[in-house]
Amino acid sequence: MTDVLVVAELLEGKARKTTLSAITAARQIAAGGAIDILVIGEGASNAASELTGFGARKILKAEIAGGYTAEKYVGTVANVAKSGYGAIVATSSSYGKDLLPRVAARIGAGVAPDVSAITVDGGKLVYTRPMYAGNVIGQLTVNTPVQVVTVRQTEFEAAAPSGGSSPVEDVAASIDDVASKVEFKGLEVVKSERPDLAEAEIVVSGGRSLKSADNFKNLLEPLADALGAAVGASRAACDAGYVSADLQIGQTGKVVAPKLYIAVGISGAIQHLAGMKGSKTIVAINKDKEAPIAQVADYFLVADLFDAVPQLTEEIKKVKAAG
Amino acid sequence: MKILVPIKRVADPDNANKVKISGDGTEVTSEGLEWKMNPFDEWSLEAALRLTEDGKTKSRVGEVVVVSIGPKDAVATIRQGLAMGAERGILVEGEDKKLDALVVAKILQKIVEKENPDLVVLGKQTVDGDSNLVGTYLAEFLGWPVANYATSIRTSDDGKTLTIVRELDTGAATLEVKGPAVITTSDRILHPHAVKNGVTPDDFAYPESEGGRYASLKGIMAAKKKPVEETSAAALGVDAAPQVSYVSFKLPPARSGSTTFVESAAELVQKLRNEAKVL
Numbered sequence: 001m002t003d004v005l006v007v008a009e010l011l012e013g014k015a016r017k018t019t020l021s022a023i024t025a026a027r028q029i030a031a032g033g034a035i036d037i038l039v040i041g042e043g044a045s046n047a048a049s050e051l052t053g054f055g056a057r058k059i060l061k062a063e064i065a066g067g068y069t070a071e072k073y074v075g076t077v078a079n080v081a082k083s084g085y086g087a088i089v090a091t092s093s094s095y096g097k098d099l100l101p102r103v104a105a106r107i108g109a110g111v112a113p114d115v116s117a118i119t120v121d122g123g124k125l126v127y128t129r130p131m132y133a134g135n136v137i138g139q140l141t142v143n144t145p146v147q148v149v150t151v152r153q154t155e156f157e158a159a160a161p162s163g164g165s166s167p168v169e170d171v172a173a174s175i176d177d178v179a180s181k182v183e184f185k186g187l188e189v190v191k192s193e194r195p196d197l198a199e200a201e202i203v204v205s206g207g208r209s210l211k212s213a214d215n216f217k218n219l220l221e222p223l224a225d226a227l228g229a230a231v232g233a234s235r236a237a238c239d240a241g242y243v244s245a246d247l248q249i250g251q252t253g254k255v256v257a258p259k260l261y262i263a264v265g266i267s268g269a270i271q272h273l274a275g276m277k278g279s280k281t282i283v284a285i286n287k288d289k290e291a292p293i294a295q296v297a298d299y300f301l302v303a304d305l306f307d308a309v310p311q312l313t314e315e316i317k318k319v320k321a322a323g
Numbered sequence: 324m325k326i327l328v329p330i331k332r333v334a335d336p337d338n339a340n341k342v343k344i345s346g347d348g349t350e351v352t353s354e355g356l357e358w359k360m361n362p363f364d365e366w367s368l369e370a371a372l373r374l375t376e377d378g379k380t381k382s383r384v385g386e387v388v389v390v391s392i393g394p395k396d397a398v399a400t401i402r403q404g405l406a407m408g409a410e411r412g413i414l415v416e417g418e419d420k421k422l423d424a425l426v427v428a429k430i431l432q433k434i435v436e437k438e439n440p441d442l443v444v445l446g447k448q449t450v451d452g453d454s455n456l457v458g459t460y461l462a463e464f465l466g467w468p469v470a471n472y473a474t475s476i477r478t479s480d481d482g483k484t485l486t487i488v489r490e491l492d493t494g495a496a497t498l499e500v501k502g503p504a505v506i507t508t509s510d511r512i513l514h515p516h517a518v519k520n521g522v523t524p525d526d527f528a529y530p531e532s533e534g535g536r537y538a539s540l541k542g543i544m545a546a547k548k549k550p551v552e553e554t555s556a557a558a559l560g561v562d563a564a565p566q567v568s569y570v571s572f573k574l575p576p577a578r579s580g581s582t583t584f585v586e587s588a589a590e591l592v593q594k595l596r597n598e599a600k601v602l
């Protein structure tokens with residue numbers, strides 16, 4: 001049993017859903033100890049009120065104006081982190097992976113990064129994590145008194161509200177000199193009407209073979225819309241600029257684990273598989289039946305995607321209309 | 324401009340599914356697999372070379388030092404970096420098993436203090452450990468800013484200020500950073516226009532490429548004569564012990580079931596509905 005601090009992730013003044021996965025992981029680590037949530041950044045007051053029903057002992061908030069830089073937040077988070085917690089937890093989003101290691105280095109804590117499961121062995125917390133692009137599952141322990149943990153959003157279900165309401169306390173912001181060396185100039189947030197990749201039940205992904213941004217729009221998006229799916233992509237498609245980089249799935253992109261993953265014209269390189277092989281059912285549409293995606297595909301439609309995708313969209317609309 | 328580029332050798336990432344686990348489950352073995360430069364480090368090195376050259380005339384206008392911490396054999400990876408165009412190399416001898424982000428960052432800190440580079444450019448992650456920690460640790464120990472997941476780096480004409488675009492889950496953030504600074508690179512750092520240094524003409528575009536530049540024969544010959552300094556953690560005065568211990572490794576469970584090949588979109592939809600029950 002230990003007290004755990006969750007560092008909430010904010011986007012445009014709202015708590016991101018990633019925070020709820022961190023709360024779930026924190027409950028496992030705390031094993032009956034208290035959980036506090038630190039809400040830091042612009043809009044912290046609003047985000048604090050969003051997180052008040054999740055059973056935290058208290059919510060600590062620090063309003064810090066202007067955009068996020070780790071350098072600007074690290075002092076405040078480190079001060080709170082040092083005040084009696086056994087573990088500091090966030091989701092391993094690009095935010096958690098940027099901020100928490102800086103905090104860890106400051107307070108001398110070891111980090112278990114991008115963790116997929118938490119167990120206890122002989123009284124010690126053991127963290128399981130995929131390595132080598134998901135080809136090795138490693139288990140590690142952290143040898144420092146305070147442990148910093150970032151967790152995979154797809155492996156820790158979003159916490160459900162547990163009722164009650166946590167008291168909100170202000171904490172003093174502490175901004176150190178290094179912050180003056182970085183100036184936040186702007187954030188371009190990608191907006192989409194479709195479900196978020198990490199949360200979607202169905203993901204439709206396209207690869208290099210789609211050949212253009214227009215084909216993504218005119219072929220893949222109607223299929224995604226018919227299924228109520230999120231859209232993803234291979235690195236090759238992101239590199240070529242067919243879609244924005246935040247849609248990349250794989251070792252260095254996002255990890256997804258939907259009920260249904262449809263890979264359209266994606267070869268299935270090791271680095272891509274790392275991001276999607278945890279999906280329940282995997283479909284490949286590819287004209288090459290030898291493509292490595294076959295190693296993980298449950299269903300494989302050997303076809304030219306330019307014929308198959310519009311047909312599939314029509315078939316899905318038909319069965320949906322029939323109910 | 325002087326740039327330090329830490330590089331690590333990793334078991335051939337395109338064959339990462341062929342690594343094995345030792346009988347007692349305490350070690351990952353990559354026998355039979357070729358050692359390769361961690362792809363992100365190759366990209367970082369290429370970005371650093373672009374920042375220290377006139378891209379148009381290919382003349383060098385700065386210095387790149389590559390450093391690797393690992394067994395003696397890792398010198399081959401350093402030579403590869405020198406063949407690509409880095410000026411010097413440093414090998415810090417160490418056993419891979421006894422390194423974690425803390426130890427690596429502490430060693431790099433000492434090297435930075437000796438070398439005084441304007442920038443340290445690292446990969447966002449090594450593709451074996453996939454940890455994504457060292458760059459940030461190093462920046463914190465140095466009291467420097469870090470721009471993680473850079474997709475674009477532009478320097479001011481005097482090279483002291485950098486405009487960096489960071490790739491995020493939610494979009495992209497732009498930072499202005501005063502050097503010296505740490506940068507970690509993301510996948511798209513080798514886009515033809517991603518790196519601008521105030522020397523290479525602004526309209527110059529690098530060719531599209533998925534990796535760093537090939538070492539020419541001349542480069543490979545030259546690399547043999549370039550200096551590689553050998554040192555150790557102890558000689559650098561680093562006695563940090565790892566903060567994390569890997570207690571076991573396993574291979575992931577194979578996906579169960581086999582692939583069903585289908586003939587048409589209609590058949591696929593029927594199977595997804597009636598067999599997999601996901602529609």
Ligand SMILES: Cc1cc2nc3c(=O)[nH]c(=O)nc-3n(C[C@H](O)[C@H](O)[C@H](O)COP(=O)(O)OP(=O)(O)OC[C@H]3O[C@@H](n4cnc5c(N)ncnc54)[C@H](O)[C@@H]3O)c2cc1C
Nearest residue numbers: 207208209234235236250251252253265266267272287305
């Ligand atoms: C360090 C590192 C990290 C990486 N991280 C990632 C990552 O996170 N995510 C990722 O995806 N990749 C990643 N990659 C890149 C990866 O290795 C592959 O290069 C990439 O995934 C290939 O993308 P692709 O499948 O779209 O393209 P290709 O490999 O070119 O495959 C195209 C496929 O489309 C099929 N095809 C072509 N035309 C048609 C048609 N008309 N109809 C049907 N099928 C067709 C072909 O048969 C082929 O299988 C990484 C690489 C490195 C080195």
Ligand SMILES: Nc1ncnc2c1ncn2[C@@H]1O[C@H](COP(=O)(O)O)[C@@H](O)[C@H]1O
Nearest residue numbers: 329330392445446448449454455456457
């Ligand atoms: N043993 C090492 N020697 C040199 N550089 C390293 C070493 N380990 C990690 N790095 C650097 O740190 C980056 C991030 O690695 P990691 O935090 O381990 O994922 C890599 O891309 C390298 O630039």
